[in-house]
Amino acid sequence: MAQDSGYKFSEAIKVKLDQGKLNLNGAISSSGEFDIYQFKLKQRSKFDCALNLDDDDVELALFDRRGNQISVSDNDDGDDDDDNNSKFRTRSRVQNSPLSIKKTLRAGLYFLGIRSLEQDTETEATEIEYSCDSSAIELPGRTRKEALKINSKKLKLKGSYRYSGTLSSDSPVGFYQFNLTQQSSFSSFVKSLGDDVEIELYDSNQQQITISNNSLQLLDTGKYFVKLSLKVKSESVDYKLKLKFDAVPIDFSGNNVSAARVVSASPSVSVFKDYVGVLDSDDYYKVNIASPSSLNLVLDGLAADANLEVLDQSGTVVGSSNVPGTAKDLVNLSLKGGTYYVRVTAGANASTSYNLSFTSAPLKLFGLTSEGTNVVAFNPDRPTDTVQLGITGLAAGETLKVVDFQSSTGDLFGLSSANKLYKIDVATGAAIAMTLSTSGTTSTTPSTGTSTNPLALTGTAIGLDCDPTSGNIRVVTDADEHRVLTPVSGSTNTFTVVMDTALAYATGDANAAQNPNVTALAYSNNFRGSTSTALYGIDTTLDALVRLAEVTAAVVPAPGNLTTVGALGVDFSPSAGFDIFTDSNLSNTAYGMSGSDLYSINLTSGAAAKLGTVVVNGIPTQLVGISSRV
DSSP, X not given: OOOOOOSSGGGOEEOOOBTTEXXXXXXXXXXXXXXXXXXXXXXXXXXXXXXXXXOSXXXXXXXXXXXXXXXXXXXXXXXXXXXXXXXXXXXXXXXXXXXXXXXXXXXXXXXXXXXXXXXXXXXXOOEEEEEEEEXXXXXXXXXXXXXXXXXXXXXXXXXXXXXXXXXXXXXXXEEEEEXXXXXXXXXXXXXXXXXXXEEEEEETTOOEEOOOTTOEEEEOSEEEEEEEEESSOOXXXXXXXXXXXXXXXXXXXXXXXXXXXXXXXXXXXXEEXXXXXXXXXXXXXXXXXXXXXXXXXXEEOOSSOEEEEEEETTSOEEEEEXXXXXXXXXXXXXXXXXXXXXXXXXXXXXXXXXXEEEEEEEOSEEEEETTSSEEEEEEXXXXXXXXXEEOBSOOTTOOEXXXXXXXXTTEEXXXXXXXXXXXXXXXXXXXXXXXXXXXXXXXXXXXXXXXXXXXXXXXXXXEEEEOTTTOOEEEEETTSOEEEEEEOTTOSSEEEEEEOOOOOBOTTSTTTTSOXXXXXXXXXXXXXXXXXXXXXXXXXXXXXXXXOXXXXXXXXXXXXXXXXXXXXXXXXXXXXXXXXXXXXXXXXXXXXXXXXXEEEEOTTTOOEXXXXXXXXXXXXXXXXXXXXXX
16 A cells, blocks of 8 residues: 555645556545645646545645646636635535546646545544546647647656647647757648648747748757747637657758868868758868869768769869769869869758769879970879860960870979970979070080070970989980980079980890980989989980990990890880879889870780770870870
């Protein structure tokens, strides 16, 4: 048997509603005494209490915090409005009337009394056992101050909350209150017969926020009120209300180009995690590319559809991927130097977190177009994905004949039709003339020309390559010309020009009787800081790969310095290009260019294998020289 309550209000047993429910079990004496229970309502509620027992001579009564009777089970007049403060009055119980109380109560402290109506004074009192089942359905407040608090434990709101209630002419409005501790998406849906209930949303400053039924809204942290009201006068309208909250992940990336998240272009993979959805449909990333480079993007980790776009500084889309669903999106581009924006967009009515991976690396190969006024950059595995850079700064009518990178400085040099040497800015295409000098030449390293034309080249097909160990630039032509340009110590823009020994095949070589026509050169170990190298060339008459005598900073090839490596197996034109790319593992890969076709060249056998065709703006494009970037 449950513990008896005290007989005074001050001695009442304190009980708590559990999820709006209260179940009491006990026994009272037939001598007319009370059992008293104290409970508290945190919100305005619809209170329903039913007393279950076999004895009819028992009364159920409800009191306020001051002990004033609010309602009694017999002769109860139903669902009165809040707080009838009539004093307790002893009544004779109406036979068979229900032992129940139904009241709408404000938030506050209440007492529930159970007593016997019998007054056994002459006979021995008996115990009457009972059980009492109560429920309190929280109701919306009639004012903001009384608003029904959603999730009053001050936890983060997440998921759906459902309520039902009634609006009437006596109670035409209802208020709900919620507090957000983080930025969240919010949607609300109210359903009533005839759509007679209107929903409104207000912030803590009583400023209305525009919403519509079942709409989605992004809300910042703070206090908010949902107001329900009758659209038309009606005695009573029942409604059902659904409020849904979802935390919105922190938006690390801006929603437009001016707020774009800055990404450093690097060959190493950089992964960014973020979110796009109905309320945050776009994320922007900004990447600055210093010179022609690849940009590789992977968008994955999707729970719904999202897509990729790459825009240039003018806002023009230069690349995109729109793979439907949760499959990964890939974008691989070759881009000029400049500022670009990567845009991640949510699919229609989709919301998803995502992973965005960036890699960017300078394009490996640069070729000179046949007209000599443009440089084309690309990677050898993607010769159709090219970037064309116009050359500026040349004299009127002047064109470039050949280009090559100097590994010690990373500069791109070009030799012009006017026998001038230029340094080319690979970001802008601007060409700056270098100073060529015959000063300091001797009888063993004679000058090749005049002070105004130190190179004095007459050949039309020219090969040029930079020695990675010394920084010297070696030049050969189809007119059997052989020059070496040596950088002057202490200067970055001045070179001394000397004439080197004419090329010839070594005695005993398979081509010893042939007159060499080497018009393309390439040094191995082509990287900054290289201490040893080998010099190769292409004889475009014999279509053969040849090797010159070992070359270091202190050794100059001697007469009879050519040896044949092997036949190319392909007809290379006199203006063919040739260079060697050395990777981070010090592995040498040779590339050749003839017309618009790109080849790999085996440095052991000389065999050439076609890799593809260089295409610019959809058109196969002839390149007259090629250089690997270092």
